[in-house]
Structures are given as C-alpha cells and as structure tokens.
Amino acid sequence: MESLFFPGLAVQMTALIFAILIKDRKKSLILSQVILIIGIIISFLPVLISLLPGHAGINISYNGMFRFDGLTKFFLFVIQIIAVPTSIYNLSYFDHYIKKGHSAASSIVFFIILVVACQFIVISNHAIMFLISWEIMGTSAYGAMLFEKEKPDVQKGSFYYFVASHVLVFIMYIAFFLLHHESGSWFFTDFDLSGSESSIVAAIFLLSFTAFGIKAGFIPFHFWLPRAHPVAPTPLSAFLSGIIIKLGIYGIMRTILFLPSVSEWMGWFVLAVSMVSAIFGVWYALAQHDLKKLLAYHSIENIGIIGLGIGIGLIGSANSSIGIQVLGFGGALLHTLNHAIFKSLLFTGSGIIYQNLGTRNIESMGGIVHHSKFFTLLFIIGSVAISGIPPLNGFISEFIIFNGFFMISNELKNDYSLAMIVSVVGLALVGGLAVACFTKINSIMLLGSERKKIVSFKVSMAEYISLGFFAILCIFIGFYPQPVLWIINGVLEEGFLPAGKGTLFSIKWGYINLVCISLTAGVAVLFVLRRILKKKYGGRRSAAWGCGYDLLTPKMQYTASSYADELNIIPKALLVYCKKYQDHDSVFPVETGFHSHSDDFIDTKIVLPVYRKSVAIIAKFDYFSRSDVRYYVAFILGSIAIYTMVAFLWN
Numbered sequence: 001m002e003s004l005f006f007p008g009l010a011v012q013m014t015a016l017i018f019a020i021l022i023k024d025r026k027k028s029l030i031l032s033q034v035i036l037i038i039g040i041i042i043s044f045l046p047v048l049i050s051l052l053p054g055h056a057g058i059n060i061s062y063n064g065m066f067r068f069d070g071l072t073k074f075f076l077f078v079i080q081i082i083a084v085p086t087s088i089y090n091l092s093y094f095d096h097y098i099k100k101g102h103s104a105a106s107s108i109v110f111f112i113i114l115v116v117a118c119q120f121i122v123i124s125n126h127a128i129m130f131l132i133s134w135e136i137m138g139t140s141a142y143g144a145m146l147f148e149k150e151k152p153d154v155q156k157g158s159f160y161y162f163v164a165s166h167v168l169v170f171i172m173y174i175a176f177f178l179l180h181h182e183s184g185s186w187f188f189t190d191f192d193l194s195g196s197e198s199s200i201v202a203a204i205f206l207l208s209f210t211a212f213g214i215k216a217g218f219i220p221f222h223f224w225l226p227r228a229h230p231v232a233p234t235p236l237s238a239f240l241s242g243i244i245i246k247l248g249i250y251g252i253m254r255t256i257l258f259l260p261s262v263s264e265w266m267g268w269f270v271l272a273v274s275m276v277s278a279i280f281g282v283w284y285a286l287a288q289h290d291l292k293k294l295l296a297y298h299s300i301e302n303i304g305i306i307g308l309g310i311g312i313g314l315i316g317s318a319n320s321s322i323g324i325q326v327l328g329f330g331g332a333l334l335h336t337l338n339h340a341i342f343k344s345l346l347f348t349g350s351g352i353i354y355q356n357l358g359t360r361n362i363e364s365m366g367g368i369v370h371h372s373k374f375f376t377l378l379f380i381i382g383s384v385a386i387s388g389i390p391p392l393n394g395f396i397s398e399f400i401i402f403n404g405f406f407m408i409s410n411e412l413k414n415d416y417s418l419a420m421i422v423s424v425v426g427l428a429l430v431g432g433l434a435v436a437c438f439t440k441i442n443s444i445m446l447l448g449s450e451r452k453k454i455v456s457f458k459v460s461m462a463e464y465i466s467l468g469f470f471a472i473l474c475i476f477i478g479f480y481p482q483p484v485l486w487i488i489n490g491v492l493e494e495g496f497l498p499a500g501k502g503t504l505f506s507i508k509w510g511y512i513n514l515v516c517i518s519l520t521a522g523v524a525v526l527f528v529l530r531r532i533l534k535k536k537y538g539g540r541r542s543a544a545w546g547c548g549y550d551l552l553t554p555k556m557q558y559t560a561s562s563y564a565d566e567l568n569i570i571p572k573a574l575l576v577y578c579k580k581y582q583d584h585d586s587v588f589p590v591e592t593g594f595h596s597h598s599d600d601f602i603d604t605k606i607v608l609p610v611y612r613k614s615v616a617i618i619a620k621f622d623y624f625s626r627s628d629v630r631y632y633v634a635f636i637l638g639s640i641a642i643y644t645m646v647a648f649l650w651n
Helices: 002-021 025-051 070-099 105-123 127-148 154-185 198-216 227-233 234-258 265-286 291-318 322-359 373-386 391-410 414-446 460-478 482-491 509-537 560-569 570-574 601-625 630-650
Strands: 575-582 594-600
Touching: 002 025, 002 105, 025 070, 025 105, 025 127, 025 373, 025 482, 070 105, 070 234, 070 460, 070 482, 070 509, 070 630, 105 127, 105 234, 105 570, 105 601, 127 227, 127 234, 154 227, 154 234, 198 234, 198 291, 227 234, 227 291, 234 291, 234 322, 265 291, 265 414, 291 414, 291 482, 322 460, 322 482, 322 560, 322 575, 373 414, 373 460, 391 460, 414 560, 460 509
Parallel strands: none
Antiparallel strands: 575 594
C-alpha cells in the first residue's frame, strides 16, 4: 500500500492533460475532475492506513527530499479528505458557467495544480523544495482567483492575496537562511538549533510565526483574507478556508518541531495573538452583510481557536507537562480538521445560494427553507458545527481546548489562574458570538420571509453529494470522535511527545457520547411531539399580537444590520461604518432607501492607503491579470530558477 502514494500523485497530475487538451469544455471538466478524484483516493489509502493505530508509517524517500512523519500524514489526510468533495462540487459549479459561455479552463487547471502543490508542501523535507511548492501553490491559487477577472473587486482581492503570498515567502526566506546558517543544511531533518543562542531561536520562531501567520490569517496579518474569499470562485473559497490557510498552521507546528526547547513566552505570545484573532474575527463577522465575507471572518475566528490550542501546547511543553501538551496540540489538530470540514460545507452552501439568488447580500435573502428543506438542513448542520454546539464536531475540539485551559490552571496553580479564567471567558465569548452570528444568518436568510421572489432554488446531485459528505463528517466526529482521537494521539507521539504518552483518552468520552445522544434524542422527541399536537389540534390560526396588521411583510423583519447592531457596541471603535441614505425632498411618496456596511479598521485605515499608493506601480506589471496560462507558467519557472540560483550561491 505504501507504494501507492506517489503513483496517486502522478494520476492527479495527469488530470492536467485532460483539462488542457480536450477542447470540449464540459468533457474536459468531467474527465479532469474524475481523474483527479481517482488519484487523490489512490494517494489517500496509504496515508489513512499509516495513521491507524498499530500500523507503521510510510517510509518513502527520494534522496531525503520527502518526509512522512505524523504531522505530514495528518495534513495530507486533511487535504485529501477536503479535496475529493470539493472536486465533486467543481462538476456542478463550473458547468454552470460553461453553459453561459465561460470556458473556465484556466481555473480548472489551476485548481488541479493547487491540490497537488499543497500535498508537495507538506511532504517536502528540503527548504528549497518547500519554497518552490509554496510558490506554485500561491501562484496557482492567484490564477484560479482571477476566474471573473473583469470585476474590479476580483482584481483588488486577488492583488491583496498576491502581495500577502510574496511577503510571507520573503519572510520565510530569512527564517530558512537562519536555519541553514545554524545547521549547515537545507534539509528539515538536519535542522539543529541545540547549540544556537536563544536570540537566534527566538528570531526564527517570530519570523516563522509571522510568515505562516499571514497565510493562516491571524490578526493583524489577516488583511488579504476578507477580500480574497468573497471574490474567489466558491470551490477555491472552500479550499482556501479548508486547506490553504491550514498550511499556515502546518508551518507553525513544523517550526515548533525545529526548536530544541520551547520558552514559555512563546506560548503566551501565541495565546495573546490567537485570542485577539478569535474575538475580533467573530465580531467582524457579526457586522458583515456579505455572506462569503462573513464566513471569511469566521475563518479568522477559528484560526484563533486553533492558535489557542497551539499556545496551550507551548506552555505545556515549556513546563514539561505532557497532559497540557496533549490537550493543547491535540485540540489544535482536531480543530484544524473540524474547521476544514464545516467551513467547506458552509462555503459550498454559500456558492449554491449565490448561483440561485444572484447575490451574496444577506439583506436581500430570505425564505430559502420554503424551496429546499434538505439544503436548509445541511446548511444548519454546518452552522451548528461552527458554533461549537453539541452534538457536532466543532464542540469536541473546543471542549478539548477548554480542558487545556483548566489543566493549566490546575497543574501550574496560582501563577496562571487569573490568566486562564480570562482565557476561558474569552473563548466562551467567542462561542456565544458565533451562535449569535449564525442565528442571524439562518433566521434571516433561510427561515425568514422572502425579500425578493425566489423563482427556483436548484441543487444538483453533485452539490448534494459534496454537502452531504461534509455534513456526515460533522455528525460522525461529533457523536463518535474516538477514531479521529486515536489518529491524533499517534501524530502527537510521532513528533511532539514520547511514544505511549498520548492522553487524549483521559477525558471520559463515553459520557460525552451519551450527552450528545441524549441531546439529539430530546430534540427528536420534541419534534415528534410537536407534529402530533399540530396534527391533533391544528396550527396557530392568527398572530397572538398583530399590532393592527393581519400579516407582517418582509420589510418588517429584522435585517442583518439591525440584528447585529447592539452586539457591535464594544468593537465599534475598530469598525468603519459606511451608511448610504436615499432620501427625498418631495411631498409626494417616492422610493427611499438605506444601505449600510461595516469595514475592517486595519484594512481601511492601514492596508488600503498603502494599496492605493502602490497600485499604480504594480499596474505596470499586469501580465498576470491576463488569461494566457503562459504568463503564469513563466512566473513559476522564473521563481524556480531564482530559488535554484540562490541555493547554489549560498552553498
């Protein structure tokens, strides 16, 4: 089975041939995605088997260029488990545009390259190969993002992503040069900082956290994410949130394994940045009207939650507490997987909504439940999961991180009690605001009255398969997390802990399973009882208090703005409110209107002025805004040549 991984990668790359050479766009789409899926499955099988308890890891090497330790295999697992249903969704999404005369060829090609490049990033054991793979990943994501390049928002959002990608690559250069200088090697397995000064170790940690933090989307490095997500094709948005930002988490955790020892300040630093990201990410999300932009800010929130787990693990490592390390790093890894699943579900759902309604503005939506109850159910599953509510998967990983905070307070006693209380309250606040945000989305968008007439709401079989796959995973991990916990225990013991020291099962998961089952059974009983009573006595015939109206109109409902307005009192200093009135001076009745939206303070006051000053210079190098694939290929080859030359000269 181990020999299947690289043949599987080769099959994935052959999908490019069908995407490029077949002139019939629909046939090209179907064949390329089917071959891509087959290749992913072939590569997935040995990865999955090697992660199971009692199985030896994959030990494939090519001159030491590739590495398959626990961390590598886990992130391969995450990439591949998200890539398959996303590729299935591609069949429906791009077919929609092909029918309208859009070729979609370049985005399909770039998506295939993106999937392969992400896998090469996590298996790379050489710094130059890692950087080349990272550059290919960044450039292919940029190319796929230009699917509707004629739109100004697409140009601006893709530019933000392009700049962020290359800033972080530059910072990674510096970090890798320091690692090479200290160890004398470009191979990850040879990086040895045991004899290095503490200042060098600190510099490498901070440089790596900054570089990978940009990709992950930690505040204040998040500026590209809310602009790139809304303008990207929906499959790419799902992959961006589900996988690409997780590569930033992979980079941070890989860097931790390079360090000979961990200082406690590192843990507190990561905790502080992560808590700010989680709180303000969810508050920024609550203020948004654009559905995809709202989900993008929730990615920042959940990256913050993952970071909290990493910070807990670092504090545990600094204090030689295996239990704290397990809960911290284990919670971070599990939430990485969980977030990839439920956020892919939500982004896929948002794409289906956009294609049916032609808008991403929540203010213009309503009544979707009356047109597709099953779609509504699947979207609500994703909403419950991301809110950290039992019995779904988001609750399990957040529960582990909560236990990490409590264990720090218990084991490290008085010195940390106050900080842990503040942290627990902060994480609870994040969960509460997430519930409020998705209550807003579901009550207004799915369950509310139609603000605009929905002629039809169609969901294809491929879309249902993709949504259903993600929804089943949310449910399965929520009700029965033990198999995934076994996998994570093994990953921790391969890199972060001594063998046999994984203690994720010290939590009484049987009781948690029972609580989840009981909660679900209670909801089911109430639902059945309601149906029986309604059938026997009939439904409500009139409103209890109509205030003079027989029937409320859609305009009398809560809007996304009014729902969230009072909850945004505290962070208004960090929000830029934009309001537009359409008033009248006539005594006769005329159409009036009001529109408002909230912008990111960091983006508006800091990043945007820099963007405006530099865009004129960048515009002179607009080759990458053209549709010709040759420009992108030339850029990738040029980057590879530069990396090779730098490595040669350095040696």
